[in-house]
Amino acid sequence: MPAEDTTPTAADVPRQRVLVLFGGRSSEHEVSCLSARGVLWAIDRERYDVVAVGITKDGRWVLMPQGVPATREGTLPAVPSGGTLVTVATTEAGTELLQLTEDGSASLGTIDVCFPVLHGPYGEDGTIQGYLASAGVPYVGADVAASAIAVDKRQMKHVFAAAGLPQVAHDVVMREDWDADTGAELDRIEAALEYPLFTKPARQGSSIGINRVADREALAAGVVEALEYDRVVIIEEGLDGVRELECGVIGNDTIEVTVPGETLHTGEAFYDFEAKYLEPVQLQCPARVSDEVAEACQDFAAQAYRAIGARGMARVDFFYDTTTDRLLVNEINTIPGLTPQSMFPPVWAASGLEFKDLIDRLLSLAVEAAEVSAHYAP
Template sequence: MGEKIRLGIIYGGKSSEHEVSLRTAMAIMNAVDSDKYELIPLYVQLDGNWIKGQPITGKLKGIDTLRLTEGNTSKCAPAHAGEIVPVQKASPVFGIGEEVDVIFPVVHGPNGEDGTIQGLLELANLPYVGAGVMASAVGLDKWMMKNVFAQAGLPQVKYIGVLRSQWERNQEEVVRRIEQELGYPCFVKPANMGSSVGISKAKNRAELLEAMNLAAKFDRRLIIEQFVKARELEIGVLGNEELLTSVVGEVIAAKEFYDYEAKYKGAGTELQIPAKIPQHVEQQIVEMAKQAYRALDASGLSRVDFFWDEENDQLYMNEVNTMPGFTPYSMYPMLFQASGISYSELIDRLVKLALDRHADKQRNIVAAEELE
């Protein structure tokens, strides 16, 4: 490794969260210390093509500068320099290992935080920020995640998992089961999406039919959850095996729930950091967050979300997001900012955690001959 750490940022991706990824990538690129890092942009276009840009210097003015195109010129040149930086088509990861020391993947949703890119990076034997293949895959699939949490004894709201094929074959039977086991209102979600994409709250049968059809457009696995009147609380976890937690924050949504529009377009949503909750609830959240993190074998970072039924003083696990939104105004960095860790320092820590985890993995014996 040279004097500077060569940090590759993989962003974009083939998902509905493409724009979210661009915002995250730009925020990281503008925040890192140029004396510590050399930044290599690795853009995954919506059609799946990979484009590698030349090292970035200077600050980027907008996410459009990150939309690299093959055979064109990069707009990633520093705004003050006025230079043209060529770009080239890249093979996914392979060969890039000679140009980077560590990867920060910020491709959200399917084909990004679901273990696919993580598996590619494992095959390339590259250090990378965040959870590994298993934790990423389970962390994105809400249905599988709930199964893991149930095995770990973590309290959750009642839920039902339904395949899209089951829904399309026998809607009446599925609706009847939902009404009998969960009732109204209930939440319908695609199992493998983030950023609240495709999620609906159904208050009656007509809304349930609409919600199921919407969720089925995004995934073949659907999850339906019982509604609980509760406050939405979130905490950040940082680390590999030794875990650090942030303060607890609260999402106070102006709309009926914290959907995509509320998350990324404001919509009057308020983030209360730290949350105004009793100490015993905060302590319980810290312990449950660590338990959930370890149940997934997560690493690097995660945001862990909870429902707190204040009236009955009952805390429920909601989900673990292994690659949360990471702009300076996203909940995860804001939670750690309130805990005394700045955005740029958070990036430094995540890069170190990635390198540490990779070094630890290199200790594994991969062939029986190594025992001799």
């Protein structure tokens, strides 16, 4: 009589409970909802028990049993203000999701791992990472320090410079200096950099608050708009004939880097918010560049990832100046876009890792990072 097969099946293995957080208080709230829609579609429901929670624009956590709300074509989703309020807390049972009621709270079960799909301030800047770490929840992506560096373009550029990575010429404007003597700040920028220039808030993404400017009047207006989003403004020189290339990176101690991809877009200005999320775009994966340029992208991406101390995942963006054949590191994003028009999933697919498998790897890396961190004294 043959021996009984006791190998556990998929049905015998308990599903990990995954908290998917999206929305948030930043101006990238709607983009976060779009990215979460992609994650919720891709996550393997046979392996994971998924709980979706949206964070409203005023910071309330709302249970979203139906996931991201459906929207009409050409409009962006948002987390509604009503609904069941929840929070995460550490109890004797472990880290639990609690429903908040008039009489106190009620447990909705424990959480094994969190996927924070939160772009920009209060989500990508280390804020939510610190909260989750304090609650003992493993989470996808970079830790507090790396998140804070990556989201702040001024500090990110300092770290890249220290690592010897090539960057576009740039300068910084502080609100207090601008308010004290606007004319002197304009004179200083014009002496240091050449038009056209880009004005950017230091801690925003998705092209929010960014303008391309070609003269002093437009520069002043661009700085004023950027100051609506942050007290620090980055000024960068524009480049003619530039191509925008991107690589994905995943891993903790051991990392993997994708082939570079390129976003092909039209428009006289730049790849702005509408072009990114409301208009059709073409993603070229792999990018049509020489082997030398592709290898340089991958090498710089790995260096940038290591320089900020990233873990889990990131997307590294480059400017390829075709007039001088220079490759410049633009920025690193520790919670890259995961929307249908985002580059991160396609570059991984072009490198042999489909979206569903990518999400599974990221959740595994989150648990691995938490297990390693547990070996160190707090």
